[in-house]
Amino acid sequence: xxxxxxxxxxxxxxxxxxxxxxxxxxxxxxxxxxxxxxxxxxxxxxxxxxxxxxxxxxxxxxxxxxxxxxxxxxxxxxxxxxxxxxxxxxxxxxxxxxxxxxxxxxxxxxxxxxxxxxxxxxxxxxxxxxxxxxxxxxxxxxxxxxxxxxxxxxxxxxxxxxxxxxxxxxxxxxxxxxxxxxxxxxxxxxxxxxxxxxxxxxxxxxxxxxxxxxxxxxxxxxxxxxxxxxxxxxxxxxxxxxxxxxxxxxxxxxxxxxxxxxxxxxxxxxxxxxxxxxxxxxxxxxxxx
Amino acid sequence: xxxxxxxxxxxxxxxxxxxxxxxxxxxxxxxxxxxxxxxxxxxxxxxxxxxxxxxxxxxxxxxxxxxxxxxxxxxxxxxxxxxxxxxxxxxxxxxxxxxxxxxxxxxxxxxxxxxxxxxxxxxxxxxxxxxxxxxxxxxxxxxxxxxxxxxxxxxxxxxxxxxxxxxxxxxxxxxxxxxxxxxxxxxxxxxxxxxxxxxxxxxxxxxxxxxxxxxxxxxxxxxxxxxxxxxxxxxxxxxxxxxxxxxxxxxxxxxxxxxxxxxxxxxxxxxxxxxxxxxxxxxxxxxxxxxxxxxxxxxxxxxxxxxxxxxxxxxxxxxxxxxxxxxxxxxxxxxxxxxxxxxxxxxxxxxxxxxxxxxxxxxxxxxxxxxxxxxxxxxxxxxxxxxxxxxxxxx
Numbered sequence: 001x002x003x004x005x006x007x008x009x010x011x012x013x014x015x016x017x018x019x020x021x022x023x024x025x026x027x028x029x030x031x032x033x034x035x036x037x038x039x040x041x042x043x044x045x046x047x048x049x050x051x052x053x054x055x056x057x058x059x060x061x062x063x064x065x066x067x068x069x070x071x072x073x074x075x076x077x078x079x080x081x082x083x084x085x086x087x088x089x090x091x092x093x094x095x096x097x098x099x100x101x102x103x104x105x106x107x108x109x110x111x112x113x114x115x116x117x118x119x120x121x122x123x124x125x126x127x128x129x130x131x132x133x134x135x136x137x138x139x140x141x142x143x144x145x146x147x148x149x150x151x152x153x154x155x156x157x158x159x160x161x162x163x164x165x166x167x168x169x170x171x172x173x174x175x176x177x178x179x180x181x182x183x184x185x186x187x188x189x190x191x192x193x194x195x196x197x198x199x200x201x202x203x204x205x206x207x208x209x210x211x212x213x214x215x216x217x218x219x220x221x222x223x224x225x226x227x228x229x230x231x232x233x234x235x236x237x238x239x240x241x242x243x244x245x246x247x248x249x250x251x252x253x254x255x256x257x258x259x260x261x262x263x264x265x266x267x268x269x270x271x272x273x274x275x276x277x278x279x280x281x282x283x284x285x286x287x288x289x
Numbered sequence: 290x291x292x293x294x295x296x297x298x299x300x301x302x303x304x305x306x307x308x309x310x311x312x313x314x315x316x317x318x319x320x321x322x323x324x325x326x327x328x329x330x331x332x333x334x335x336x337x338x339x340x341x342x343x344x345x346x347x348x349x350x351x352x353x354x355x356x357x358x359x360x361x362x363x364x365x366x367x368x369x370x371x372x373x374x375x376x377x378x379x380x381x382x383x384x385x386x387x388x389x390x391x392x393x394x395x396x397x398x399x400x401x402x403x404x405x406x407x408x409x410x411x412x413x414x415x416x417x418x419x420x421x422x423x424x425x426x427x428x429x430x431x432x433x434x435x436x437x438x439x440x441x442x443x444x445x446x447x448x449x450x451x452x453x454x455x456x457x458x459x460x461x462x463x464x465x466x467x468x469x470x471x472x473x474x475x476x477x478x479x480x481x482x483x484x485x486x487x488x489x490x491x492x493x494x495x496x497x498x499x500x501x502x503x504x505x506x507x508x509x510x511x512x513x514x515x516x517x518x519x520x521x522x523x524x525x526x527x528x529x530x531x532x533x534x535x536x537x538x539x540x541x542x543x544x545x546x547x548x549x550x551x552x553x554x555x556x557x558x559x560x561x562x563x564x565x566x567x568x569x570x571x572x573x574x575x576x577x578x579x580x581x582x583x584x585x586x587x588x589x590x591x592x593x594x595x596x597x598x599x600x601x602x603x604x605x606x607x608x609x610x611x612x613x614x615x616x617x618x619x620x621x622x623x624x625x626x627x628x629x630x631x632x633x634x635x636x637x638x639x640x641x642x643x644x645x646x647x648x649x650x651x652x653x654x655x656x657x658x659x660x661x662x663x664x665x666x667x668x669x670x671x672x673x674x675x676x677x678x679x680x681x682x683x684x
Binding site for chain 2: 011106135250251254255
């Protein structure tokens with residue numbers, strides 16, 4: 001039981017971070033960013049390049065992942081999403097753009113980083129072993145803690161900074177925010193950059209544990225969408241709740257149901273369908289959007 | 290004015306270069322060989338190593354004057370199609386090969402894709418070389434598919450027997466991805482282990498192919514305390530994480546797989562924790578690699594920036610196709626002639642030291658010769674490199 005709890009906390013923190021960026025972008029711009037997983041992968045590869053290949057300090061590599069993805073996110077919003085949103089009122093236009101971006105990133109990643117699985121040296125050696133009741137490598141504990149600190153920092157930023165308040169206003173009511181003097185174009189770009197930066201941050205953190213490869217983008221996006229659906233689209237606390245719930249469901253299912261074969265995700269998907277039929281807006285979403 | 294002149298000069302120079310290139314290429318007729326396999330998504334490494342092996346060898350042949358079959362010398366062109374690991378796309382790919390008049394195709398990489406393309410290949414007179422293991426593809430009445438590598442039901446028993454006899458292994462646990470190939474390989478592995486008298490202590494732990502955290506999966510498996518943990522059909526993307534997680538959970542037994550792996554990927558993903566990991570390789574370990582194999586590795590590295598150890602096995606398919614066509618030039622557009630040549634074909638193996646031969650095998654497993662005699666090289670990973678554990682032959 002203790003092991004399930006430990007695995008659940010670690011997985012939950014990791015998943016919540018993945019979902020945060022996706023839900024932030026959705027909240028601000030009503031864009032389903034299908035390329036979120038690819039941004040995560042790109043963040044992992046940037047950290048891999050600086051830390052794993054060039055041997056620079058991990059903190060610097062992580063910073064480079066954040067900066068690279070933030071700049072990329074800002075450029076994508078400024079030159080791709082913003083014009084499309086202005087010219088087309090159809091939501092599927094941005095969805096198609098996001099899907100196209102996902103394919104583009106996949107192709108770019110293949111060209112730049114190749115087809116192989118990549119990994120970096122462990123940050124900390126050794127394994128915490130509490131009488132074989134809880135076994136957890138120290139690097140997972142470190143990354144789990146960093147993920148929790150990052151989530152808390154993000155919440156504080158959104159709650160108390162001027163930018164965070166502007167972004168929340170934008171998410172709540174775009175027109176009202178504009179009338180109150182919020183520069184909508186500028187903060188949309190900042191919000192998208194922040195969402196992409198979060199993807200880069202979690203990619204950079206997790207490359208130390210899971211490694212990274214070309215094919216991880218699509219499945220990561222799907223996982224992030226599941227978490228957002230559970231918690232409620234566009235709600236920050238919902239994304240965190242969705243991530244933690246998915247983490248615990250996975251840890252519990254794999255520990256208790258493994259003797260029955262791979263039914264953990266089958267049960268998760270069935271439960272999700274039933275849950276969404278009863279509460280389509282998710283745990284913390286509003287039925288009116 | 291100057292700018293216009295510069296533009297004209299540049300255009301003329303570019304045209305001259307392109308004409309020169311076209312002329313050089315047009316000097317020889319082109320023999321097209323197809324590849325239909327997965328080169329995108331999580332399993333991309335499998336297909337890309339196939340495709341790049343073929344492209345490296347084709348470029349090498351073309352650079353050194355082409356390949357002579359009968360009275361004609363050809364340049365080799367590789368026509369590739371990404372089936373995205375989707376059987377429907379694999380069919381579309383094989384149909385494209387048929388439309389281009391291609392009779393020899395390497396791939397697909399997985400079981401369902403290889404099964405799906407069979408009717409298209411047989412209808413259009415295409416011999417294809419899958420990296421997939423279903424026996425019905427290679428057993429009569431099927432006759433157009435030739436297995437391009439050593440199957441898990443051939444390598445698995447050899448590895449288990451070695452570990453039982455040499456290392457005292459008595460109990461085995463299996464872990465597989467929840468996909469058709471790994472699951473069927475697990476079933477084959479379980480049967481082989483039981484036939485050797487080993488006790489199977491865990492055989493139902495499976496994981497989603499996109500899993501990135503294997504600790505929750507492996508925790509219950511480790512409680513069964515197997516002497517040997519078999520990662521059935523594990524992809525190179527998942528192997529380092531599985532090995533690392535098992536070791537971090539305190540597993541001290543042997544870990545093996547029947548799939549080919551890459552030493553760099555293992556080093557980066559698991560470091561020293563991957564020491565002792567047993568996998569199936571090809572012909573590039575220093576003990577057995579010939580000078581031609583070393584040159585292939587150098588050329589591959591030069592073309593693509595980095596070698597992939599999976600290509601140790603995948604270097605062979607194109608070589609077999611060309612050597613068999615050389616042995617019977619009538620087969621170049623008639624696969625029935627190719628089939629007639631299979632039974633008696635033999636040529637020196639350029640990639641291995643000694644007097645190893647290229648020949649078709651498979652009588653024991655399929656009742657007919659529908660498998661490339663790729664050496665069954667079992668490797669063990671140690672400090673960033675593969676070392677040859679033992680070499681065996683298949684038939």
